[in-house]
Amino acid sequence: MPAAKKSPQRKKKAPEPPKNSGRAPRRREIGAFLCLIMGIFTLAAIANTSGWLLVHLRSLITGFIGWGFFAVPPALFVIAFILGFHRGRPVRLRVVCMAVIPVLLGALLHLFLSGTFDTSGGLFSVLWDGGQEMRAGGVIAGILANVLESMVGRVVTAVLLIIGLCAMALLVCNKTPVDIVDSFKNRERREYELEDDYDDYDEL
Numbered sequence: 001m002p003a004a005k006k007s008p009q010r011k012k013k014a015p016e017p018p019k020n021s022g023r024a025p026r027r028r029e030i031g032a033f034l035c036l037i038m039g040i041f042t043l044a045a046i047a048n049t050s051g052w053l054l055v056h057l058r059s060l061i062t063g064f065i066g067w068g069f070f071a072v073p074p075a076l077f078v079i080a081f082i083l084g085f086h087r088g089r090p091v092r093l094r095v096v097c098m099a100v101i102p103v104l105l106g107a108l109l110h111l112f113l114s115g116t117f118d119t120s121g122g123l124f125s126v127l128w129d130g131g132q133e134m135r136a137g138g139v140i141a142g143i144l145a146n147v148l149e150s151m152v153g154r155v156v157t158a159v160l161l162i163i164g165l166c167a168m169a170l171l172v173c174n175k176t177p178v179d180i181v182d183s184f185k186n187r188e189r190r191e192y193e194l195e196d197d198y199d200d201y202d203e204l
Contacts, residue, residue: 028091032083039076046070059132066131066138067113068106075102078172097168104168107145108161110137111154 042061045054046069062069079098082091114136117126127143130136137145148157170176 028083028086032080035076035080035083039073039080042069042076043073046073062131062134062138063128064131064138065103065106065141066127066136067109067134068102068104068137068141071102071105075099082172094172094174097171101165101168101172103141103144104161104164106131106137106141107148108158108165110142110145111149111158111161114142 041054041057045058048054058069061072065072075098079095082094082098114130117130117136123143124139127136127139131138131142136142145157145161148160151157152160170180
């Protein structure tokens with residue numbers, strides 16, 4: 001008897017990837033809108049001391065970073081710009097660096113503008129109250145400045161904070177020191193031609 005033909009084995013289909021709904025996520029655009037609104041509120045809180053929302057917002061931020069509060073509105077506007085015009089590029093590092101700038105600025109100003117404090121009532125409460133009254137860098141920036149100063153001294157701490165501010169600004173701009181040096185070297189140099197301009201005098 002002829003041997004029975006084996007039925008061909010069916011190949012298993014690979015699992016289909018999940019279909020996209022066709023809508024791109026809007027998390028960054030929503031974040032940009034929220035940062036824009038917060039930037040407007042914090043900018044209004046600098047000049048306006050009335051209104052319970054603005055008063056509490058100012059007290060909260062100054063309690064944490066003191067004088068760094070003045071850098072919060074431009075930082076929020078820059079973050080809103082980064083998130084709103086990302087064009088699919090990674091922006092997490094740039095956003096974090098921009099958010100760190102007010103803290104470093106508050107620590108730098110605390111280093112030079114704050115006086116001596118009586119910490120018998122607790123360091124946190126003293127820095128919190130001093131930040132709200134614009135006499136200190138607040139809890140976060142003040143502790144950062146005090147810890148660094150106790151470790152390496154005031155001058156080195158100032159240098160480190162300035163370097164940190166410059167580094168954060170470069171990362172926000174998506175630049176490196178090498179890029180800046182290269183752009184300076186490769187800048188367009190115009191060649192100026194000297195023109196001899198003589199006045200004609202009538203012969204005597």
